[in-house]
Amino acid sequence: MNTLIELKHIKKDYVNGEIITPVLHDINLSIMEGEFVALMGPSGSGKSTLMHILGLLDTTTSGEYLFNGRDVAKLEKDALAIMRRNAVGFVFQAFHLLPKATVLENVMLPLVYKGVEGDERKKLAEAALTSVGLSDRMDHLPNQISGGQRQRVAIARALVNDPAVIFADEPTGNLDSVSSEQVMGILKDLNASGRTIVMVTHEPDIALHAKRVIRIKDGAVQSDTMSDSKPPLPPSTSSTPLS
Amino acid sequence: MKLSDLAKSAGQSLFQNRSRSLLTVLGIVIGIAAVILMLSIGQGAQGLILNQIADLGSDQIFVESGSSDTANGPPSPFTEQVLTLDDVDTLRRRGDFAFVGSQLISQTTVGNSEESLITSVYGVDEYQLEIFPADIATGRYFDNSDVEGYSKVAVLGEKLASELFGDQDPIGEKVTVKNTTFRVIGVLAKQGSRFFQDLDGNIYIPVTTAQRDVFGVNYVSYIAARAKGDLEEAKEEARFILRDAHKIDNPEGDLAKDDFNVSSQEDAVQTIGIVGTALSALLASIAAISLLVGGIGIMNIMLVSVTERTKEIGLRKAIGATESEILRQFLLEAVLLTFFGGLLGIMIGVGCSALIALVLTHVIDGWQLVIPPSAILLSACVSTAIGLTFGYYPAKRAARLDPIEALRYE
Numbered sequence: 001m002n003t004l005i006e007l008k009h010i011k012k013d014y015v016n017g018e019i020i021t022p023v024l025h026d027i028n029l030s031i032m033e034g035e036f037v038a039l040m041g042p043s044g045s046g047k048s049t050l051m052h053i054l055g056l057l058d059t060t061t062s063g064e065y066l067f068n069g070r071d072v073a074k075l076e077k078d079a080l081a082i083m084r085r086n087a088v089g090f091v092f093q094a095f096h097l098l099p100k101a102t103v104l105e106n107v108m109l110p111l112v113y114k115g116v117e118g119d120e121r122k123k124l125a126e127a128a129l130t131s132v133g134l135s136d137r138m139d140h141l142p143n144q145i146s147g148g149q150r151q152r153v154a155i156a157r158a159l160v161n162d163p164a165v166i167f168a169d170e171p172t173g174n175l176d177s178v179s180s181e182q183v184m185g186i187l188k189d190l191n192a193s194g195r196t197i198v199m200v201t202h203e204p205d206i207a208l209h210a211k212r213v214i215r216i217k218d219g220a221v222q223s224d225t226m227s228d229s230k231p232p233l234p235p236s237t238s239s240t241p242l243s
Numbered sequence: 244m245k246l247s248d249l250a251k252s253a254g255q256s257l258f259q260n261r262s263r264s265l266l267t268v269l270g271i272v273i274g275i276a277a278v279i280l281m282l283s284i285g286q287g288a289q290g291l292i293l294n295q296i297a298d299l300g301s302d303q304i305f306v307e308s309g310s311s312d313t314a315n316g317p318p319s320p321f322t323e324q325v326l327t328l329d330d331v332d333t334l335r336r337r338g339d340f341a342f343v344g345s346q347l348i349s350q351t352t353v354g355n356s357e358e359s360l361i362t363s364v365y366g367v368d369e370y371q372l373e374i375f376p377a378d379i380a381t382g383r384y385f386d387n388s389d390v391e392g393y394s395k396v397a398v399l400g401e402k403l404a405s406e407l408f409g410d411q412d413p414i415g416e417k418v419t420v421k422n423t424t425f426r427v428i429g430v431l432a433k434q435g436s437r438f439f440q441d442l443d444g445n446i447y448i449p450v451t452t453a454q455r456d457v458f459g460v461n462y463v464s465y466i467a468a469r470a471k472g473d474l475e476e477a478k479e480e481a482r483f484i485l486r487d488a489h490k491i492d493n494p495e496g497d498l499a500k501d502d503f504n505v506s507s508q509e510d511a512v513q514t515i516g517i518v519g520t521a522l523s524a525l526l527a528s529i530a531a532i533s534l535l536v537g538g539i540g541i542m543n544i545m546l547v548s549v550t551e552r553t554k555e556i557g558l559r560k561a562i563g564a565t566e567s568e569i570l571r572q573f574l575l576e577a578v579l580l581t582f583f584g585g586l587l588g589i590m591i592g593v594g595c596s597a598l599i600a601l602v603l604t605h606v607i608d609g610w611q612l613v614i615p616p617s618a619i620l621l622s623a624c625v626s627t628a629i630g631l632t633f634g635y636y637p638a639k640r641a642a643r644l645d646p647i648e649a650l651r652y653e
Contacts (some may be wrong), residue, residue, distance in 0.1 A: 011599065052647055056648050057561060057646050077565075078565045078566060078567070079564075081560065081563050081564060081565045082563065082565065084561065084562065084563040085562060085564075086563070087561020090561050090562065092650065094650075096322060096557070096558045096561075096650060097552060098555055098558070100255075100259045100306060100321075101255075106635060109559070109562060110562040110563060112244060112245075112248045112252075113244050113559070113563045113564050114563065115244065115245060136329075157562070161562075161563075
């Protein structure tokens with residue numbers, strides 16, 4: 001297994017005028033290919049900032065960030081954008097689907113920026129939607145499908161450019177428990193087929209789906225534990241909440 | 244991101260908000276339509292006048308009372324009338340002109356036992372038709388003896404003849420001009436209008452009779468002549484003769500010292516050109532203001548659109564859109580908006596011009612629909628430029644949004 005992500009002495013301060021608010025101090029972290037990591041911590045702990053840095057959306061104040069062996073800490077905005085389109089997929093709590101575009105068009109969007117041709121684009125998007133079980137909803141608009149289905153569309157969108165890692169920011173935060181289990185099932189299936197997943201959550205029962213849990217508190221890593229390697233249950237049989 | 248995807252995305256976004264897009268671009272539509280319409284009407288009028296001048300011939304000279312200073316303004320009732328029939332004789336005797344004719348023009352009542360109306364009375368002489376050619380429908384025109392002998396005879400315009408006499412033959416009938424009775428000896432063929440004046444309602448009488456018996460004056464309104472050779476030389480010759488006749492000491496040829504003004508159709512053409520240019524400049528500035536206002540409207544709505552779509556922009560950036568891709572998307576939306584607004588404006592402008600031309604051809608003889616191709620090209624370019632100019636700032640704002648903050652925007 002290769003090391004996909006390596007953080008060395010990462011610091012992040014927010015600067016507002018003369019007030020400097022430190023958010024992350026001296027984070028050291030490695031994530032290997034094929035891991036399923038849950039970042040946990042209370043609000044204000046810095047877990048979201050950490051995920052934004054990991055997801056190449058935010059820059060660091062100091063420290064070294066190696067993504068796939070490449071130092072990305074000092075990259076320009078456009079270079080980061082190009083890395084995001086090629087190597088990263090995002091799943092957000094609020095789905096962030098374009099409301100006036102169909103499900104298929106939403107999933108094709110990352111490929112538009114990647115410069116994939118129209119026919120190929122459609123083929124890849126259809127495959128991604130089929131893999132999340134939504135092949136029959138492609139022409140629907142986001143407001144015509146359920147919340148759980150919307151998040152599955154978002155997962156298909158994160159998946160469609162074949163990224164090295166998928167970042168999921170509270171992916172079940174807006175979902176009921178049944179939909180949550182479905183979404184987690186899909187993420188686990190993706191991980192089982194080799195996809196690296198980094199997920200932010202504050203729900204312990206959701207974090208249990210991950211193989212490794214990193215707890216963040218006051219901008220530092222509080223604990224980093226591997227969960228018991230019990231076999232994951234298929235989503236359809238997990239009828240009771242795990243907590 | 245490929246250009247075709249960019250265009251598709253921008254087009255979709257405008258189409259999804261089509262009623263707002265239409266309202267936004269209305270300022271541009273109206274501005275461009277007005278530009279096309281005004282240019283079309285302006286050029287149509289100018290073309291019509293220039294055509295009429297060309298029909299009339301370009302060798303005519305006009306002498307009016309008043310120095311060149313006053314003559315360039317509107318005709319003033321306070322200008323002293325200094326031209327007389329003696330001046331006409333002097334010009335004929337001493338000058339080398341093809342024809343010299345006198346005109347005394349005034350409005351008064353003209354009537355017979357049944358009808359009475361106010362129209363233009365032209366006191367003219369036997370050279371009138373040589374200078375302003377017109378056909379005689381029935382009867383005859385004045386000859387030298389009518390003018391010399393203060394004859395009370397009249398020639399009617401075609402419309403006046405039918406207004407006074409209907410289908411009846413007017414030759415030999417009586418008409419009263421002011422308080423004097425004239426015998427009709429001829430009717431002119433239909434002439435239409437010239438310089439927006441209806442010529443067919445006029446009555447023509449000998450200038451001598453007009454001076455002595457009708458109006459009680461001893462001047463003429465103007466002297467018209469046709470040059471034999473070079474027009475400028477002929478004008479200079481007329482000035483020289485009249486300065487001598489009016490005892491004006493003006494060897495240096497300062498036109499402001501003269502009590503008369505000599506002009507030609509060419510001067511009129513030039514004046515029309517100057518007026519046309521000034522009018523175009525005025526219309527252009529009005530159009531520029533309306534397009535500026537339209538452009539500010541575009542900027543306003545684009546800013547609203549950027550704010551409304553903050554989350555969308557955040558998402559696009561998160562999945563890998565660069566700043567320049569976001570910039571191009573919003574800039575293209577603005578340009579598409581104004582370009583199609585411009586096209587719509589051109590269509591409406593051309594349509595209205597055609598409609599107005601259709602009406603005017605019935606009212607004004609010889610009116611033609613003119614749509615300058617340069618105006619269409621200019622309108623298309625200007626509307627595109629407005630999109631680029633007023634779309635840039637909102638697009639730049641969209642491009643600079645921070646993806647994390649944009650995704651969090653509520």
